[in-house]
Amino acid sequence: MPERNVVSWTVMVSGLAKLGELEEAKRVFESMPERSVVSWNAMLSGYVQNDLPEECLLLFNEMLNLGVRPNESTWVTVISACASKGDFQVARSLVHQLQKSRVNLNIYVKTALIDIEGDVQSANELFNRMQTKDVISWNTMISGYAQHGQWTQAIELFKEMSTLKDMKPDTVTMSSVIAACGHLGILEFGRWVVDYIAENQIGLNLSGYNSLIFMYSRCGSLEEAKRVFEEMPKRDVFSYNSLISGLAANGDGLEVLKLLMKMKNELIEPDAITFIGILTACSHSGLVDEGLTVFETIKCPTIDHCACIVDLLGRAGRIDDAKRMIDEMPMRPHSGVYGALLNASRIHKCVDLGEFAAQELFELEPENSGNYILLSNIYASDRRWEDVEKLRKMMRERGVLKMVGASWLEFHGKIHRFVAGDRSHCQLDEIYRVLEDVGNRMRAMGYIADRNCVLRDVEDEEKEEMLRAHSEKLAVGFALLVMEMGAVIRVVKNLRICEDCHLFIKMVSKLEGRVIMVRDNNRFHCFKDGKCSCNDYW
DNA sequence: TTAGGGTTAG
Numbered sequence: 138m139p140e141r142n143v144v145s146w147t148v149m150v151s152g153l154a155k156l157g158e159l160e161e162a163k164r165v166f167e168s169m170p171e172r173s174v175v176s177w178n179a180m181l182s183g184y185v186q187n188d189l190p191e192e193c194l195l196l197f198n199e200m201l202n203l204g205v206r207p208n209e210s211t212w213v214t215v216i217s218a219c220a221s222k223g224d225f226q227v228a229r230s231l232v233h234q235l236q237k238s239r240v241n242l243n244i245y246v247k248t249a250l251i252d253i254e255g256d257v258q259s260a261n262e263l264f265n266r267m268q269t270k271d272v273i274s275w276n277t278m279i280s281g282y283a284q285h286g287q288w289t290q291a292i293e294l295f296k297e298m299s300t301l302k303d304m305k306p307d308t309v310t311m312s313s314v315i316a317a318c319g320h321l322g323i324l325e326f327g328r329w330v331v332d333y334i335a336e337n338q339i340g341l342n343l344s345g346y347n348s349l350i351f352m353y354s355r356c357g358s359l360e361e362a363k364r365v366f367e368e369m370p371k372r373d374v375f376s377y378n379s380l381i382s383g384l385a386a387n388g389d390g391l392e393v394l395k396l397l398m399k400m401k402n403e404l405i406e407p408d409a410i411t412f413i414g415i416l417t418a419c420s421h422s423g424l425v426d427e428g429l430t431v432f433e434t435i436k437c438p439t440i441d442h443c444a445c446i447v448d449l450l451g452r453a454g455r456i457d458d459a460k461r462m463i464d465e466m467p468m469r470p471h472s473g474v475y476g477a478l479l480n481a482s483r484i485h486k487c488v489d490l491g492e493f494a495a496q497e498l499f500e501l502e503p504e505n506s507g508n509y510i511l512l513s514n515i516y517a518s519d520r521r522w523e524d525v526e527k528l529r530k531m532m533r534e535r536g537v538l539k540m541v542g543a544s545w546l547e548f549h550g551k552i553h554r555f556v557a558g559d560r561s562h563c564q565l566d567e568i569y570r571v572l573e574d575v576g577n578r579m580r581a582m583g584y585i586a587d588r589n590c591v592l593r594d595v596e597d598e599e600k601e602e603m604l605r606a607h608s609e610k611l612a613v614g615f616a617l618l619v620m621e622m623g624a625v626i627r628v629v630k631n632l633r634i635c636e637d638c639h640l641f642i643k644m645v646s647k648l649e650g651r652v653i654m655v656r657d658n659n660r661f662h663c664f665k666d667g668k669c670s671c672n673d674y675w
Numbered sequence: 676t677t678a679g680g681g682t683t684a685g
Contacts, residue, residue, distance in 0.1 A: 147676040178677035185678095213678040220679095248679040276680040283681090312681040319682095344682045351683060378683045385684085410684045417685060441685070448685085473685070 143169070147176040154183025174208050181214045190218035194227065209243050216249040225255040244269060251277045257285050272307055280313045288317035292326070299333070306337070312344040319352035327352050347375040354383020357654050357663070374408055381414035387663050388670030390422030397431070409439055416445035421670055425453045440466075444473040451481020456490060472501045479508060483515050491515040506537045578648055643667050 138145060146169045153162035166172075166180045177200050184193035197215045200207065207215075212235055219228040232250070240246070247267055251260045251274065264270070264278045275298050282291035295314045298304055306314075311334055318327035331349070334341065341349070346369040353362035366372065366380050377400050384393045393415055400407060407415075412435050419428030428449045435442055443466045450459040459478055463470055475497040482491030495512040498505065509532050516524040562568060646653050647667030654663055663670040 144676050149676095151676060173676080175677050180677095182677060208677085210678040217679070243678095245679045250679095252679070271679090273680045278680090280681060307680095309681045316682055342681090347682045349682095354683095373682095375683050380683095382684050408683095413684045420685095445685070477685090 143171055143173050143176060146170075147173065147179050150176060150183065151179040154179065154186060157187060159183060159187050159189070172205075174205060174211065177205055178208070178210045178214060181211065181218075185214055185218050185221065188221070190222040190224075193218040194222075207238070207240070209240060209246050212240060213245045213249045216246070216253050220249070220253045223255075225253075228253045228255070244271060244274065248274045248277050251281060257281060257287060270304075272304060272310070275304065276307070276309045276313065279310060283313050283317050283320075286320075288320045291317045292321075306339065308339055308342050308345050311339055311341065312348045315345065315348035315352050319348070319355040322356050324352075324356035324358060327356065343369070343371060343373060344375075347373070347379055350376055350383075351379040354379055354386075357387070359383055359387055359389070372403065372405065374405055374411065377405060377407070378410045378414060381411060381418065385414045385418035385421060386670060388418075388421045388668075390418040390424045390427070393418035394424070394427060394431075409441070412438075412442055413445060416442060416449060420445060420449040420452055423453055425449055425455070440468045440471055441473060443468070444471070444477050447474055448477035448481070451477055452484060454485055456481050456485055456487055460490060460493075470497070472498055472505075475501065476508070479511050483511050483518075486515065486518050488515055488519055488521075503535060504537055506532065509537060578644075643669055 146165065150162050150166045150169075153159075153165060162180065162183050166176065169176060177196075181193050181196055181200075184190065184196065193215060197207075197211070197218075200211075212231075215231060216228070219225075219231060232254075235242075235246075242250075244267070247263060251264055254260045254263075260278065260281050264274065267274060275294070279291045279294050279298070282288070282294065291313060295306065295310060298306055298310070311330070314330055315327065318324070318330060333339075334345075346365060349365045350362045353359070353365065362380055362383050366376060369376065377396060381393050381396055384396070397407065397411075397415055400411070412431065415431050416428050419425070419431065428446070432438065432442065432446055443462065447459045447462050450456070450462060456478075459481055463474060463478065466474075475494045479491055479494035479498060482488075482494060491512055492515075495508055498508040502508070509528055513525050513528045516522075516528065642653055642662075642664050644667065646664040650666075652663065652665045
């Protein structure tokens with residue numbers, strides 16, 4: 138060019154960076170005879186676009202040291218560099234500098250700030266103070282809630298957005314909303330959202346389809362998840378992972394292994410999450426050898442994959458192999474590893490290994506009441522009531538004893554509340570008739586009507602405290618399930634699929650010859666023929 | 676010539 142000026146130089150920097158030619162961009166940037174703030178911005182954003190946020194921040198420092206005044210675009214770029222790094226400390230110091238610099242906070246800067254702050258409340262305050270908001274500001278706030286697990290708030294904000302005349306939710310909005318529905322397990326609302334998308338002609342892109350697969354999977358609607366998976370024009374690792382995890386939770390190990398093959402045929406590389414899904418599926422379906430074979434193919438197995446193998450071996454009864462796996466693994470085991478061993482010890486009633494795993498867990502996470510309960514259950518299954526009581530005492534002393542007050546179940550759109558010893562439910566007589574019937578039939582089939590039996594008479598006060606809170610209210614709730622067979626029971630609060638109700642539902646599924654779906658902690662468990670998708674062999 | 680938003684696991 139006969140006349141090169143700062144603009145043409147900057148175009149070169151920006152264009153090269155966009156092509157991923159970062160070294161070349163840097164070379165041009167460094168040989169510029171003069172630079173404007175825009176040139177600096179082009180180079181800074183080049184680093185962010187090429188996933189080098191640290192380089193961006195270093196260059197930003199250099200820029201300040203040379204006395205170049207950042208403008209709004211500069212701030213947006215460096216803030217987003219912190220966002221991709223997840224570096225809240227640097228973000229805080231940037232916000233501080235930003236306040237000192239008296240730069241005008243336009244919609245871009247504010248939106249970037251909502252995205253970075255790691256502090257949902259401040260982000261929301263800023264969002265509420267914004268005079269003008271566009272679709273990206275709304276999406277940033279919605280996904281901010283979602284990224285912090287505040288899915289209800291994300292959905293509420295979407296509802297508010299959808300009532301505004303001048304605001305049209307787009308495909309990004311809908312991806313977040315659909316995923317939030319999945320996390321909450323609210324399939325009915327999810328279906329409404331799907332209709333909303335169709336009515337408003339919002340085209341879904343790959344992320345949107347992936348969210349849909351995730352939602353259907355998490356809500357236990359595997360047929361719909363598979364349908365979306367088949368229908369979508371292009372799949373990526375997210376699509377596979379969402380479906381694999383859904384099938385894994387449903388105990389469909391064979392289908393998952395087929396998907397792994399299909400994935401390879403489509404030349405999509407499985408990642409760490411894929412393998413967790415596959416190993417979980419094998420574990421839940423008792424496919425021990427297949428799981429071990431897959432484990433061998435993982436290039437860089439993580440500690441989580443090892444935990445899956447401990448679970449796989451332990452559930453299947455190869456508990457000594459599970460312990461050996463822990464002894465031989467190169468990394469330091471974390472709570473997930475010992476948790477898997479403890480669970481396996483409970484399933485197979487191995488007191489020694491259970492004690493070993495629990496001791497490690499009490500060190501690693503002393504506040505987690507679940508570990509104490511599991512060990513207590515192991516002692517109880519061995520009728521070691523003194524040890525049970527010792528553990529209760531330890532829990533009281535450490536303040537981890539958490540008595541569950543009540544549970545809430547939802548079905549047919551109505552919330553039912555159950556409390557230990559509660560006699561106030563409007564279908565009480567019917568419930569107890571069903572309970573008695575199931576208990577009799579269980580005994581007739583040779584099952585020991587001991588502590589696992591929901592009808593068990595409680596002998597003394599201590600065990601009453603321990604057992605009633607768990608068994609009885611669950612029993613009452615699940616008796617309702619028997620009567621309402623076919624309905625999906627949604628556990629609204631406090632109730633977990635613990636040992637007692639687990640056995641109960643399995644028995645019911647066998648006696649009634651029905652498939653029962655129960656949503657527990659937002660995950661679906663599928664019970665059929667006396668087996669549960671999570672493959673616990675009681 | 677430069678700048679802000681989305682999806683997955685146990």
